[in-house]
Amino acid sequence: MVALELIDPDPRLHASWVEVVAEFGGVGAHMHGSGWLFEEFADLSLARLERLVEQLRRDGEGLPWTGGVVKCDYLWIVEGDEMVGFLALRHSLTDALRRDGGHIGYAVRPSRRGEGIATRALGLALDRAAALGLDRVLLTCDDDNQASWRAMLAHGAVLEDVIDGKRRYWIPTSR
Structure with a gap:
């Protein structure tokens, strides 16, 4: 089994990226954690x-859409030469x-969901957050996104509240 990694976006994985974009729906796709939430992918x-x-x-140097300037690490979730998702660490x-x-957003390509990838990628992101000096991080997800909140709970997430259909969890970075 090839180890799961978080890497900087890399054009050398172009073919795999094209497959991922297509799985998310192509043009106008919404891919959490990608940094391209509103990008139209007519040109791949x-x-x-x-x-x-x-x-x-x-953009990683500051995210003006967040209501302030927030540094963000945009990462790809990969196994070997296969891109399996996106992750953003604010x-x-x-x-x-x-x-x-919240601090972390992620998405796993549809064909690879249900394999524990989000849970493993979140663990790697929590390690990175700890290295940044964050003792806990906030994650949010839609109330009906059971796969996402289960990944969070696997890492000790504590539900703060549910507001307008969004669950908000705090997760300690030291485990």
Whole structure:
């Protein structure tokens, strides 16, 4: 079994990225944790991916849509040369992120769901959050997203509340 890793977005995985985008629905797809929530993927060329990766590097220096400037690490969840999902680790919270988004967002490609990938990737993200000096992180998910909140509970998540159909959990980074 190939180890699951979190890596910086890498155009060398272009073919796998194209497959992932297609699985999420292609043009206009909503891919949590990708940094491309509103991007339309009509152009799936290598050149376009290279531009998107460069944009993520720039955007990682600050996320103005969050209601403030928040540094974010955009990461790909991979097994070997296969991209299996997206993960975003935000270094701090704004009021907007406290309501919806939290410190960590993730998505697993549909064909690989149900394999524990989100749970394992979240564990890796918690290690990274601890290395950043965060003693706990906030994660949010839709109330009906049982797979996501089960991944959180596997890491000791504590439900703070449910607001407007969003569950908000705090997870300690030391386990």
